[in-house]
Amino acid sequence: MTAPAVDGVADVPVVSLRGVRKNFGDLQVLDGIDLDVHAGEAAFVIGPSGSGKSTMLRCVNSLETYQGGQIWVGDYLVGAERKGDRWVEAAPKVTAARRADIGMVFQRFNLFPMMTALDNVVSGMRMVGGVRKQAAERRGMELLDRVGLSARAGFYPSQLSGGQQQRVAIARAIAANPRLVLFDEPTSALDPELVGEVLDVMRDLTREGMTMMVVTHEIAFALEVADSVYFIDHGVVVESGPPSQVIRDPQHARTREFLTRVRNDPHEEP
Amino acid sequence: MPTMTEPSAVSAIRSRLAADSDIQLHKRWSPRILTGAAAAVVVLVVGILAYTVIAGGTLHWDVVLQYFFSGEVIKGVGVTLLLTGVSLVGSAILGSVLATMRVSHNVVLKVIASAYVWFFRGTPVLVQVVFWFNLALFLPRIAGWDTNQLITPMTAALLALLLNVSAFMCEVIRGGLLSVDPGQVEAALSIGMTPRQSLLRIVMPQAIRVILPAAGNLAIDLLKATSLVYVIGTRELLGTVQSISSQTFYVIEMLIVASLWYLLLVSVASFLQARLEAHFGRGAGRQALSRRERLRRRAIAHTEEKVI
Numbered sequence: 289m290t291a292p293a294v295d296g297v298a299d300v301p302v303v304s305l306r307g308v309r310k311n312f313g314d315l316q317v318l319d320g321i322d323l324d325v326h327a328g329e330a331a332f333v334i335g336p337s338g339s340g341k342s343t344m345l346r347c348v349n350s351l352e353t354y355q356g357g358q359i360w361v362g363d364y365l366v367g368a369e370r371k372g373d374r375w376v377e378a379a380p381k382v383t384a385a386r387r388a389d390i391g392m393v394f395q396r397f398n399l400f401p402m403m404t405a406l407d408n409v410v411s412g413m414r415m416v417g418g419v420r421k422q423a424a425e426r427r428g429m430e431l432l433d434r435v436g437l438s439a440r441a442g443f444y445p446s447q448l449s450g451g452q453q454q455r456v457a458i459a460r461a462i463a464a465n466p467r468l469v470l471f472d473e474p475t476s477a478l479d480p481e482l483v484g485e486v487l488d489v490m491r492d493l494t495r496e497g498m499t500m501m502v503v504t505h506e507i508a509f510a511l512e513v514a515d516s517v518y519f520i521d522h523g524v525v526v527e528s529g530p531p532s533q534v535i536r537d538p539q540h541a542r543t544r545e546f547l548t549r550v551r552n553d554p555h556e557e558p
Numbered sequence: 559m560p561t562m563t564e565p566s567a568v569s570a571i572r573s574r575l576a577a578d579s580d581i582q583l584h585k586r587w588s589p590r591i592l593t594g595a596a597a598a599v600v601v602l603v604v605g606i607l608a609y610t611v612i613a614g615g616t617l618h619w620d621v622v623l624q625y626f627f628s629g630e631v632i633k634g635v636g637v638t639l640l641l642t643g644v645s646l647v648g649s650a651i652l653g654s655v656l657a658t659m660r661v662s663h664n665v666v667l668k669v670i671a672s673a674y675v676w677f678f679r680g681t682p683v684l685v686q687v688v689f690w691f692n693l694a695l696f697l698p699r700i701a702g703w704d705t706n707q708l709i710t711p712m713t714a715a716l717l718a719l720l721l722n723v724s725a726f727m728c729e730v731i732r733g734g735l736l737s738v739d740p741g742q743v744e745a746a747l748s749i750g751m752t753p754r755q756s757l758l759r760i761v762m763p764q765a766i767r768v769i770l771p772a773a774g775n776l777a778i779d780l781l782k783a784t785s786l787v788y789v790i791g792t793r794e795l796l797g798t799v800q801s802i803s804s805q806t807f808y809v810i811e812m813l814i815v816a817s818l819w820y821l822l823l824v825s826v827a828s829f830l831q832a833r834l835e836a837h838f839g840r841g842a843g844r845q846a847l848s849r850r851e852r853l854r855r856r857a858i859a860h861t862e863e864k865v866i
Contacts, residue, residue: 351744380752388750398745402763412749415759460749 301326302362302468302499303348309356309523310343317343318354319523325468325516328497332510332531335520336546341503344520345470348501349390350383361386362467388416391461391469395476397453399445399460405432405452406441409459417464431459435489451482458489462498469493471502507550511535519543621811625802626818634798635819637712641784641794645719646777652720653727660732671728678725684786687718691790715787715794723780730772734765766838774831778824785816795819 301324310318317340325331333341346352347359350367359366368375369382378386399408410428413419419427432438435455445453454474461469471490475483487509493500494513504510510517510531517534519527519542527534527543538544611617625631659671678686691714694705709717738761746756788797799812806812 349748351747380754384747384750384752384755387748390748392745392748394741394745394748396739396741398739398741400742400745400760415755416750457745464750 300362301360302329303501304360305344305348305357306360307357308344308347308354308359310340310347310352310354317523318347320357321520321523321525323518323525323528325499325501327467327499329515330494330498330500330502330513332514332517333501333503333520334505334507334510334517334546334550335526336549339520340523341520342472345472345501345503348468348470349387349392350378351392361390384416388412388464389466389468391464391466393454393457393461393469393471393474395473397445397450397457397477399453399457401445404442404444405437405448405456408445408456409463411460412464427463428459431463432456434492435459436485449482450478451485454478454486455489458486458493462493468499468501471500471504473503473505475504475506505550507535507547519546521546617814618808618811621806621808622814622818625799625808625812625815630798630802631795631815631819634793634795635823637792637794637798638781638784638819639823641715641719641787641792642777642781644716645723645780645784648720649723649727650773652724653731656724656728657731657735660728661735675725675728678722679729683718683722683783684789686722687715687787687790690714690718711787711790711792714790715784715792718787719780719784723776726776727773730769730776731765733772734767734769735761737768738764763838767835770831770835770838774827774834777831778827781823781827782820785820 303323303325305321305323308318308321309316319340321340321344323331323344333345335341343352347354348361348366353367364386365375366386367378367383369378399405400411403411406425406428409431410419410424413424413427414421417424429438429441432441435458437452437455437459440448440452440456445456448456458474474490475486478486483506487506490500490502490509491513494515502510502514512531514531516528517531518525519534519538519540521542527538527540533539534543535547538547656671656674659667660675662668691709691711693709693714697705699705700708742760742764743753743756746760747753751759784794785796787794788800791797793801795816799816803809803812
């Protein structure tokens with residue numbers, strides 16, 4: 289399966305997983321995952337709870353380690369550095385610098401509670417990027433404006449609704465113009481009436497051509513905005529392709545069964 | 559209004575109520591009389607005790623006043639503060655190291671830190687004070703130095719208090735670190751922080767909110783526990799007043815001098831603790847906003863609701 293080409297530079301994927309395996313003790317979480325995400329592509333990952341999709345996403349920016357296969361982001365191998373003719377574990381500083389170029393949005397927002405919305409958004413620019421306060425805050429206000437929260441810049445996370453917190457978290461994730469943004473079930477912890485405002489922001493990002501990997505249970509949203517959909521079960525990619533195919537016309541019984549179940553209960557808890 | 563299905567007695571009361579629009583509610587006196595009687599008894603008991611002490615006791619308050627500001631006692635207060643301060647700062651450092659060891663992934667570091675906490679938290683501090691003072695009995699020389707020259711009443715007291723409080727401080731700091739949601743570290747790493755940066759800039763500022771109240775209590779306990787070291791002849795506050803009373807026989811007066819000083823010091827410490835906690839309480843949902851800022855935010859919330 290090849291994702292839709294964008295600009296003709298799509299031949300070098302932004303993210304490329306080859307035979308990725310991971311286990312927690314005896315439990316095989318990832319059992320040989322193959323996946324490619326090209327520049328400008330929104331790749332959606334769906335699957336039952338415990339299928340390994342969140343773990344896979346977390347491997348891409350080294351929040352988890354993997355035990356087999358390869359994960360490439362652009363030109364580097366995740367978790368490793370080339371030293372002469374050998375691969376060695378990546379130094380913490382190298383891993384940190386690589387992560388700075390990948391945004392991540394978490395299920396439970398994970399905003400920094402002692403910082404205002406604006407300080408959260410500029411935290412990466414200020415503490416990692418070394419951007420001057422004034423420039424960072426100007427860009428921070430632009431980002432808050434993009435997610436419709438410029439009036440809330442001085443608010444602390446505890447004073448914001450779940451949907452607002454997640455929008456701030458998205459602004460924080462895209463602040464450093466990352467080459468890729470990872471979404472780990474961004475709407476699963478939200479009250480149903482707050483899901484829409486977060487999906488609106490994500491829809492805008494796909495329109496702007498942001499490269500994204502999205503783990504989600506929002507099947508209707510995936511059908512609407514995804515460029516490609518991967519159905520993962522028991523640590524393997526069961527089926528993948530454009531959403532019109534995987535969601536509208538699934539070829540595998542497991543995919544069909546999962547989609548029926550999720551449609552009956554769209555807020556299946558992980 | 560009464561409906562047809564209601565019992566007739568109830569509707570009768572209701573219709574009467576409706577007629578009298580102003581209801582006068584009468585007070586119930588029995589609970590007030592009971593609590594009033596209890597208060598009278600307590601006042602009586604306290605009064606009798608106070609009278610017994612003041613009228614019958616032979617306390618020389620002039621002596622209390624005289625020694626409260628005497629140079630000797632002030633010097634003792636200084637030593638108490640020195641013992642408290644050095645032990646506190648030292649235990650913050652040693653406790654942080656121990657806490658880091660306990661939450662590390664290295665089994666050896668974990669076991670050694672746990673054993674330390676187990677030992678120093680599990681034996682009475684008075685035993686530890688006497689032990690360090692008598693160190694020379696089983697360790698006559700330390701790295702070529704004469705132990706008896708190294709271990710003075712002051713160094714033994716410092717050693718005992720510092721090592722003991724560090725065990726408690728380790729647990730307080732560890733509790734603070736564990737109280738921070740692991741998602742905070744993940745978020746910090748995801749924006750490109752190194753593990754060290756995320757610990758110092760994201761985890762510690764949040765952990766400190768949990769650490770401060772417990773550490774403050776520890777500091778107050780420590781301030782009072784310094785009095786234990788008078789048994790090895792350290793001339794801190796209690797040791798000083800004890801030696802004065804053994805010469806002047808104003809035993810109770812001198813204990814009152816010491817108690818008043820301890821109360822004063824603990825009150826100041828409590829005040830400082832409250833100020834520190836308020837300072838680190840930012841973003842916890844109870845930070846004090848100015849009235850103007852509150853009004854501004856309410857106005858924003860109001861207009862946003864209208865738009866939606």
